[in-house]
Amino acid sequence: MTGNRLGRLLNILDYALSSLGRKSLKNGGVFIIFTLVVFLFASFQLVSRALTEAAQTVLATAPDITVQQMSAGRQVSIASSAKIPLAPIFGIKKIEERIWGYYFDESNGANYTIIGLPARAGDSGGTQLFGLAEGRLPVASERGQVAISDNVRRQLQLGNRKHFSLFRPDLSQASFATVGLFAPKTEILTADLMVMNLADARDLFAIADGFVTDLLVSVANPNEIETIARKISEKLPGSRVITRNQILKTYKVVFNRRSGLGTVCLLTALAAFVILAWDKASGLSREERKEVAILKILGWQTSDIMLLRFCESLSLSLLAFISGYLLAWVHVVFWGGALFRPIFLGWSVIRPVFSLAPPLAASDLLLVFSLSVVPYLCATAVPAWRAATVRADSVI
Numbered sequence: 321m322t323g324n325r326l327g328r329l330l331n332i333l334d335y336a337l338s339s340l341g342r343k344s345l346k347n348g349g350v351f352i353i354f355t356l357v358v359f360l361f362a363s364f365q366l367v368s369r370a371l372t373e374a375a376q377t378v379l380a381t382a383p384d385i386t387v388q389q390m391s392a393g394r395q396v397s398i399a400s401s402a403k404i405p406l407a408p409i410f411g412i413k414k415i416e417e418r419i420w421g422y423y424f425d426e427s428n429g430a431n432y433t434i435i436g437l438p439a440r441a442g443d444s445g446g447t448q449l450f451g452l453a454e455g456r457l458p459v460a461s462e463r464g465q466v467a468i469s470d471n472v473r474r475q476l477q478l479g480n481r482k483h484f485s486l487f488r489p490d491l492s493q494a495s496f497a498t499v500g501l502f503a504p505k506t507e508i509l510t511a512d513l514m515v516m517n518l519a520d521a522r523d524l525f526a527i528a529d530g531f532v533t534d535l536l537v538s539v540a541n542p543n544e545i546e547t548i549a550r551k552i553s554e555k556l557p558g559s560r561v562i563t564r565n566q567i568l569k570t571y572k573v574v575f576n577r578r579s580g581l582g583t584v585c586l587l588t589a590l591a592a593f594v595i596l597a598w599d600k601a602s603g604l605s606r607e608e609r610k611e612v613a614i615l616k617i618l619g620w621q622t623s624d625i626m627l628l629r630f631c632e633s634l635s636l637s638l639l640a641f642i643s644g645y646l647l648a649w650v651h652v653v654f655w656g657g658a659l660f661r662p663i664f665l666g667w668s669v670i671r672p673v674f675s676l677a678p679p680l681a682a683s684d685l686l687l688v689f690s691l692s693v694v695p696y697l698c699a700t701a702v703p704a705w706r707a708a709t710v711r712a713d714s715v716i
Contacts, residue, residue, distance in 0.1 A: 339628070340635060354640035355644040357692055358641050358643070358648070360648075362648030363657060363660055365684050367657040370657070375508055376571075383416075385536075385545060385552065385561060386535070386563075387536075388559065390560050398532060406552060411548050412548060415536070415538075416538075419518055419532050420434060420533050423486060430512070432472060433512050433514070436515075436518045451502065452502060454500065454501045455498075456499055458520070460518065462517070464496050465517065466514050467499060472512060482499075494524050545564070629700070630701075634697065637693045641688075653678070656676055
């Protein structure tokens with residue numbers, strides 16, 4: 321009995337595939353639009369996934385805890401002496417000072433992120449965040465040295481030159497020499513970045529001696545990060561304590577929110593496609609009605625014809641789903657998600673240039689499948705039932 325049912329199902333599936341081939345003109349338009357809808361949904365999801373994975377990889381070497389001083393809801397400079405009450409906290413391995421800020425370049429409208437660190441190149445702590453393609457990071461004992469990204473070098477139009485100048489708040493110029501270039505794999509964080517030593521950053525932003533923008537705390541045991549962060553908050557009232565995990569969650573929220581907004585916009589295209597699918601499935605031609613009547617005369621039941629229509633819809637939707645997802649994968653991996661990348665990376669003049677490698681996640685496949693294939697199958701269910709209930713004597 322099981323063998324007979326399987327044989328019957330295979331025969332119906334074979335007939336469904338041959339029927340799709342005979343009606344290629346009608347189904348071709350649906351297939352192309354369906355593939356495009358899947359491509360758009362999958363591209364958004366894959367770009368979001370790839371950017372989250374890239375951020376997670378790069379942030380693996382970020383400071384465990386960042387401490388900032390707040391006043392009236394805004395960040396202000398924190399005294400270097402704030403390290404003193406934190407030193408006795410058990411589990412803290414190292415505390416580093418950092419100065420960072422934004423520098424606006426009026427010549428090209430770009431904003432550069434300036435970071436000043438006291439550590440030498442190769443030291444542990446915050447400097448591990450910056451992977452270098454060539455050269456080294458600035459050292460504390462030498463002034464006027466900076467490490468930049470290839471994007472910043474292009475924006476500054478340096479070419480083969482290594483020296484350039486930036487304006488201080490009083491419009492006097494500070495001169496710098498490029499000693500390092502960041503690796504492309506870190507451009508999600510370093511695309512607009514300049515790293516210099518602490519003294520140069522303090523001079524460029526005119527920050528008073530004895531003050532920095534934040535403190536970077538390294539923790540010996542990663543399992544104690546949250547506990548130590550809470551103790552720091554108690555030791556420094558009015559401070560904002562940020563853990564590496566919180567930074568990663570922020571990236572995920574940003575990428576997922578932008579992906580969600582894009583998906584909501586694409587729901588309009590999905591709704592239009594569902595209406596098209598309903599219209600195509602409902603508009604039975606005289607030849608199709610005659611086909612249903614002949615099948616009933618040959619002994620086919622209403623359930624058989626409904627199963628036939630379901631197999632046609634399922635075959636078409638699965639083929640379009642696979643084609644659209646593969647196209648989205650090629651678009652993200654080989655073209656870097658060029659269509660939707662600006663939506664995720666924001667408005668900045670300097671944008672990261674790096675390859676995206678989204679993992680093949682079952683959750684992504686299921687999400688795209690649920691947003692595309694399932695609505696299509698639901699849209700064709702009622703027209704399939706109407707086609708199956710055509711009376712043979714009303715056609716022949």
